[in-house]
Amino acid sequence: MLRTDYHNHTARCGHAGGAMRDYLLAALGRGVTELAFTDHVPLYFLPGDDPGPGLAMTRAELPGYVAEVEALREEFAGRIDLLLGIEADYAEGFEEELKELLAPYPWDVVLGSVHCVAGDWIDAPGSGKRHGTEGSAALWSEYYRLIAKACGTGLFDVMSHFDLPKKFGHHRPAEVLGAEEAAVEAAAKAGVAIEVSSAGLRKTVAEIYPGPDLLRKLVTAGVPVVFSSDSHAPAESGWGLEKTLAAAREAGATSQLSFRRRVATAHPIDA
Numbered sequence: 406m407l408r409t410d411y412h413n414h415t416a417r418c419g420h421a422g423g424a425m426r427d428y429l430l431a432a433l434g435r436g437v438t439e440l441a442f443t444d445h446v447p448l449y450f451l452p453g454d455d456p457g458p459g460l461a462m463t464r465a466e467l468p469g470y471v472a473e474v475e476a477l478r479e480e481f482a483g484r485i486d487l488l489l490g491i492e493a494d495y496a497e498g499f500e501e502e503l504k505e506l507l508a509p510y511p512w513d514v515v516l517g518s519v520h521c522v523a524g525d526w527i528d529a530p531g532s533g534k535r536h537g538t539e540g541s542a543a544l545w546s547e548y549y550r551l552i553a554k555a556c557g558t559g560l561f562d563v564m565s566h567f568d569l570p571k572k573f574g575h576h577r578p579a580e581v582l583g584a585e586e587a588a589v590e591a592a593a594k595a596g597v598a599i600e601v602s603s604a605g606l607r608k609t610v611a612e613i614y615p616g617p618d619l620l621r622k623l624v625t626a627g628v629p630v631v632f633s634s635d636s637h638a639p640a641e642s643g644w645g646l647e648k649t650l651a652a653a654r655e656a657g658a659t660s661q662l663s664f665r666r667r668v669a670t671a672h673p674i675d676a
């Protein structure tokens with residue numbers, strides 16, 4: 406069976422560590438057959454070459470990132486299928502800038518993420534307190550509004566960590582159900598996939614992204630899935646795959662997607 410990890414970072418982002426080769430070796434050790442490096446896109450919506458040291462690679466580093474993935478793809482050919490991917494923030498109003506930034510490269514897969522909500526990061530260390538100061542419902546509503554809009558842009562193949570605001574343990578308030586359902590509908594309508602990510606298991610919330618109820622809603626709506634670890638260290642690469650596979654099956658998914666040059670094919674998720 407195809408065993409994938411579609412979300413892996415590299416030291417270039419400034420908050421991940423280890424050599425890219427070691428991510429591949431760790432994933433191989435866990436039986437992963439297909440891995441995408443998806444480092445954080447340069448923060449194209451902020452000015453300067455390096456607007457977010459510690460958050461993302463610089464603009465100048467992007468060609469070297471692509472070249473290293475391509476070299477490793479050759480080196481590991483026959484052992485693991487290595488894909489060229491990127492995790493791209495969605496920044497409302499900067500859609501053209503992102504399109505231009507990504508255009509020169511032969512991406513296999515582009516992940517779409519919303520990390521910045523109402524002018525600040527939703528997942529950075531310490532940002533959990535925003536749920537108290539700004540109101541959890543307000544943050545979650547705005548987050549899902551942006552997710553729904555991002556789905557419809559056509560810029561992204563897979564939406565990352567669909568319920569990210571829960572990271573520090575603040576689950577989606579009941580009154581935000583409508584906004585969540587609108588986001589699910591937007592994903593289904595746009596034909597984007599979502600990731601089933603083990604990363605949430607390593608955070609305060611201790612729950613897969615998306616949680617079981619939301620994952621079932623997405624699968625029921627016909628949204629396809631890929632599997633990911635969101636690794637920021639070699640030891641995390643391929644981590645938790647049995648749990649995310651089980652969660653997807655539990656939610657009713659029978660297939661998973663694989664991407665080449667941004668074209669998806671479906672493969673079974675066997676028992």
Ligand SMILES: [Zn+2]
Binds near residue numbers: 445637
């Ligand atoms: Zn990161």
Ligand SMILES: [Zn+2]
Binds near residue numbers: 492518520565566
């Ligand atoms: Zn992310």
